Amino acid sequence: MKTDQTKLVMVQDVTLHYGRHVVLKHVNFSMKAGQIMGVIGPNGAGKTTIMKAMLGLVKVNQGTITLLNERVTPQHHAVLADNVGALIENPALYPFLTGWQQLQLVTKNESQLKWVIAALQMSAYIHQTVKHYSLGMRQKLGIAMALVTKPKLVILDEPMNGLDPQSVKLLRDLMKRLAQQGMAFLISSHILSELEKVIDTVMVIDHGRVVLQTAMQDLQQNQQQKLVLQTTADAQALTWLQRHHYACSQQADGLVVMGVTSLTPLLAGLIAQGVQFTYIGEQAVDLETILLRQLGQSVRGELE
Structure with missing residues (x-):
């Protein structure tokens, strides 16, 4: 060998x-x-x-x-x-x-x-x-x-x-x-x-x-980051985001938007709708999320 x-x-x-x-x-x-x-x-x-x-x-x-x-x-x-x-x-x-x-x-x-x-x-x-x-x-x-x-x-x-x-x-x-x-x-x-x-x-x-x-470094770089938004009008903001094809959802800590490559047009668009922000933050994808996502892909692969 x-x-x-x-x-x-x-x-x-x-x-x-x-x-x-x-x-x-x-x-x-x-x-x-x-x-x-x-x-x-x-x-x-x-x-x-x-x-x-x-x-x-x-x-x-x-x-x-x-x-x-x-x-x-x-x-x-x-x-x-x-x-x-x-x-x-x-x-x-x-x-x-x-x-x-x-x-x-x-x-x-x-x-x-x-x-x-x-x-x-x-x-x-x-x-x-x-x-x-x-x-x-x-x-x-x-x-x-x-x-x-x-x-x-x-x-x-x-x-x-x-x-x-x-x-x-x-x-x-x-x-x-x-x-x-x-x-x-x-x-x-x-x-x-x-x-x-x-x-x-x-x-x-x-x-x-x-x-x-x-490598952890490569894995983290390849994972999409979460943008967390808290607004005075979450329902209105969610409707606008979905209409403009953003991957987003309403969660306990606010609106979570995935895969944002440019923040300016997103914020400008919501502000133009009269939406006011109380919090804007970025949330790194942790190892637990990566594991669950990977296991989900593994299960789907077995079913296909």
């Missing part, structure tokens, strides 16, 4: 099924050093399964997964030991160990232990037994276990579960710093508002298929 030295991870034509139930279908994507990729999709779409396959925890029926140009399978995953950290579903913790002792199961290197404890602000409770930890403390410890050795790739499945807003921001800032140092992240999360603040690439999975993979 031809190798690509620029790619840290390559997932090529991966298909996995249990009997007749197809979990992954011809999945293809790649990652490079320093990349932060968010994988999103509905429940049961295959997000956790592809992560498990990348860790050699499940056997695929077709295709290949390579890390640093070495193939990963349940029988051959030695390359993962020094190069990958992961938190899949809930962290596997021993309740009668302290947080420090739990981290020592990953590494005995004291400098590594100290940096991750400081980075995640865990020093106040790191020597307490895990059975006394809150949900958020347990989640931080699981994340620390994935990060402690500073591997080349970190896979985090719903890492923000149970974290308070301060801890979410702390994790977000830490991931950005580590990515600047060359660490790559593959993250899944249902908290899309937080996910879009940290990722540079988004991959949408639906029914086991990758239906979209693109």
Whole structure:
């Protein structure tokens, strides 16, 4: 197989099924050093399964997964030991160990232990037994276990579960710093508002298929922006906008107009009708809107 030295991870034509139930279908994507990729999709779409396959925890029926140009399978995953950290579903913790002792199961290197404890602000409770930890403390410890050795790739499945807003921001800032140092992240999360603040690439999975993979910057630039108008005569304004072929609708926060390329003729036309404005603003399309739109396109494609 031809190798690509620029790619840290390559997932090529991966298909996995249990009997007749197809979990992954011809999945293809790649990652490079320093990349932060968010994988999103509905429940049961295959997000956790592809992560498990990348860790050699499940056997695929077709295709290949390579890390640093070495193939990963349940029988051959030695390359993962020094190069990958992961938190899949809930962290596997021993309740009668302290947080420090739990981290020592990953590494005995004291400098590594100290940096991750400081980075995640865990020093106040790191020597307490895990059975006394809150949900958020347990989640931080699981994340620390994935990060402690500073591997080349970190896979985090719903890492923000149970974290308070301060801890979410702390994790977000830490991931950005580590990515600047060359660490790559593959993250899944249902908290899309937080996910879009940290990722540079988004991959949408639906029914086991990758239906979209693109840079966040490109995706946001290609999405139409929403123009929000609040007026003293919404019904009159809506009628005029529709008559002049603007894509618009009445919503709770006012009139929403899509795809406006020039604001001046729109405003001038409404003012000429005697419409007065109480608010004019632009609303960026968020990741949730993009996801729902993409999944809607995916469903329509299956029906056609």
